[in-house]
Amino acid sequence: MSLIQISGLKKQFQGTEVIKGLDFSLDKGKCIALLGPNGAGKTTTLRMLSGLMNPTEGKITFTEAKKGEDIRDLIGYLPQFPVFYDWMTGLEFLSYVGRLAGLPAKEAKDRSLELLKLVGILDAKNRKTAKYSGGMKQRLGIAQALIHRPKLIMLDEPVSALDPIGRREVLDLLEGLKKETTILFSTHILSDAEEVCDEILFLHNGGIVESGTMTELRERHQQAKIDLFFRGKAVQYASFLENHELTQSVMLEGSRVSIFVKDIALARRAFLQVIAEQNWPLEKFEVSSMTLEDVFMKVVGK
Amino acid sequence: MNQWLTLLQKETLEMWRNFKWIWVPITFILLGVKEPLTAYYMPQILDAVGGLPEGAVIQIPTPSAAEVLISGLGQYTTLGVLIIVLTTMGIIAAERKSGVAAMILVKPVSFQSFITAKWAGSALLMWVSFFIGYLATWYYTGLLFEWVPFDQFLQTFFFYGLWLTVILTITVFCSASLASPGMAGFISLAAAIVISLVSSTLSNWLEWSPAQLTTYGNEVLINQGISDQTLPAGILAVICIIILLSLSVFIFRKKELAA
Numbered sequence: 001m002s003l004i005q006i007s008g009l010k011k012q013f014q015g016t017e018v019i020k021g022l023d024f025s026l027d028k029g030k031c032i033a034l035l036g037p038n039g040a041g042k043t044t045t046l047r048m049l050s051g052l053m054n055p056t057e058g059k060i061t062f063t064e065a066k067k068g069e070d071i072r073d074l075i076g077y078l079p080q081f082p083v084f085y086d087w088m089t090g091l092e093f094l095s096y097v098g099r100l101a102g103l104p105a106k107e108a109k110d111r112s113l114e115l116l117k118l119v120g121i122l123d124a125k126n127r128k129t130a131k132y133s134g135g136m137k138q139r140l141g142i143a144q145a146l147i148h149r150p151k152l153i154m155l156d157e158p159v160s161a162l163d164p165i166g167r168r169e170v171l172d173l174l175e176g177l178k179k180e181t182t183i184l185f186s187t188h189i190l191s192d193a194e195e196v197c198d199e200i201l202f203l204h205n206g207g208i209v210e211s212g213t214m215t216e217l218r219e220r221h222q223q224a225k226i227d228l229f230f231r232g233k234a235v236q237y238a239s240f241l242e243n244h245e246l247t248q249s250v251m252l253e254g255s256r257v258s259i260f261v262k263d264i265a266l267a268r269r270a271f272l273q274v275i276a277e278q279n280w281p282l283e284k285f286e287v288s289s290m291t292l293e294d295v296f297m298k299v300v301g302k
Numbered sequence: 303m304n305q306w307l308t309l310l311q312k313e314t315l316e317m318w319r320n321f322k323w324i325w326v327p328i329t330f331i332l333l334g335v336k337e338p339l340t341a342y343y344m345p346q347i348l349d350a351v352g353g354l355p356e357g358a359v360i361q362i363p364t365p366s367a368a369e370v371l372i373s374g375l376g377q378y379t380t381l382g383v384l385i386i387v388l389t390t391m392g393i394i395a396a397e398r399k400s401g402v403a404a405m406i407l408v409k410p411v412s413f414q415s416f417i418t419a420k421w422a423g424s425a426l427l428m429w430v431s432f433f434i435g436y437l438a439t440w441y442y443t444g445l446l447f448e449w450v451p452f453d454q455f456l457q458t459f460f461f462y463g464l465w466l467t468v469i470l471t472i473t474v475f476c477s478a479s480l481a482s483p484g485m486a487g488f489i490s491l492a493a494a495i496v497i498s499l500v501s502s503t504l505s506n507w508l509e510w511s512p513a514q515l516t517t518y519g520n521e522v523l524i525n526q527g528i529s530d531q532t533l534p535a536g537i538l539a540v541i542c543i544i545i546l547l548s549l550s551v552f553i554f555r556k557k558e559l560a561a
Contacts, residue, residue: 052408053559072408077408079401083401083405085402096308100411101410144405148410
């Protein structure tokens with residue numbers, strides 16, 4: 001069942017169309033990743049959904065909102081760079097936001113403590129937010145988005161600013177939250193999307209260029225692919241492989257060459273032969289299935 | 303209402319944490335009390351500083367208590383206004399600039415409450431500071447000169463307070479509609495100066511100008527009674543405040559929080 005429906009959403013800034021007509025809906029209880037390169041319009045889209053920006057055109061409908069209900073009751077939002085009142089402690093900020101969202105004082109405090117524990121910064125509850133590290137701010141930001149148990153939480157690049165450990169922890173946190181609410185989060189890190197999300201929306205140049213579940217995407221873009229890893233630069237080998245009769249297309253990335261082929265069995269034999277004959281400094285030979293990154297490159301490259 | 307009180311409580315707590323509740327009243331006391339003290343001790347001060355030729359006789363007429371109070375009030379409409387503008391200019395603009403306003407307003411917070419609670423917080427600080435400061439001025443004037451009747455003190459306090467509130471509301475309005483706190487402060491000060499100047503030069507035509515409330519306050523002190531124009535001027539001041547606040551909410555709501 002869909003929770004929110006977006007149709008014909010457009011946004012212009014001083015005549016430039018940044019979002020060029022989005023149509024999609026989000027299903028209840030799902031975790032959806034909004035994926036796209038920098039400048040694709042991810043943040044703008046989330047800001048419009050959260051009500052911080054007005055769409056130039058288009059409609060956003062919350063299926064569950066009663067007539068006249070403030071949609072802000074239903075959503076929690078974490079901006080890319082969360083800011084707090086730096087003279088407040090983490091606990092004070094959460095309780096404050098909780099009371100603004102309509103919780104009674106006592107309940108707001110209990111809920112704040114519960115969330116501080118959930119996001120793992122309970123120890124810092126009485127520290128001023130000015131003294132929080134980037135990771136702690138991100139966690140407090142997630143906590144404030146959850147305070148009023150919203151139906152939908154939207155997170156703008158929740159893990160991009162974190163170190164690997166923090167990233168791991170926040171992703172695990174999201175994994176746990178999936179049971180409670182619908183999550184929409186934007187990211188340009190593909191593996192994060194692949195890991196936590198059920199569905200993916202690819203955003204590029206202000207439009208959705210591809211969408212679906214991971215399996216759907218794989219099926220749609222399935223292509224036999226062989227990855228070759230060389231010692232040193234792979235440019236010279238790439239150009240050779242590009243002209244090979246079995247090759248469909250080639251992608252070069254430093255010391256890695258990815259070759260999309262028609263027939264994997266034939267290609268494997270042929271390439272291994274070439275490599276042996278010409279004595280190429282090969283480090284790794286990999287027959288791989290399509291990753292999200294490949295889909296991303298393919299879709300964005302169009 | 304509950305939400306409004308939560309917002310107001312946050313404002314007062316913030317002013318406590320950043321010591322506005324301490325330094326603003328103290329500055330208001332110093333500004334006002336300076337007048338009776340210097341007026342009273344001027345001959346001694348001149349004496350002590352010296353530098354006057356031998357045998358020079360200085361005749362400084364002792365000012366009346368009303369004159370001393372009026373010059374004290376003059377401090378509030380000049381330097382006091384500066385302080386009000388400086389402490390208020392950022393309350394909305396700075397929060398929007400830092401992004402914290404967006405954090406708060408994605409929660410179901412009404413825009414009216416957000417703006418009016420901020421206004422009420424600043425107004426509370428201003429009225430309390432002005433009361434303490436002016437009370438101290440009145441007390442020292444009574445001690446060193448003559449006691450001005452307390453009801454006259456209250457009347458002038460109220461008239462001047464209303465005018466200061468108009469300026470404060472102009473500042474809140476600028477803070478809500480302009481992007482930078484500095485710009486908001488500058489425009490508010492300019493507006494306050496222009497309104498005062500125009501009202502006093504064209505006082506015959508602008509009897510109902512809220513800025514004239516200060517003149518009517520002064521008339522009370524020099525025992526001329528309450529002018530007939532006071533009530534309309536007061537009502538106009540309240541109307542200005544209400545209109546400016548409504549406009550602030552309107553403009554703030556129209557503006558996109560995330561730029």
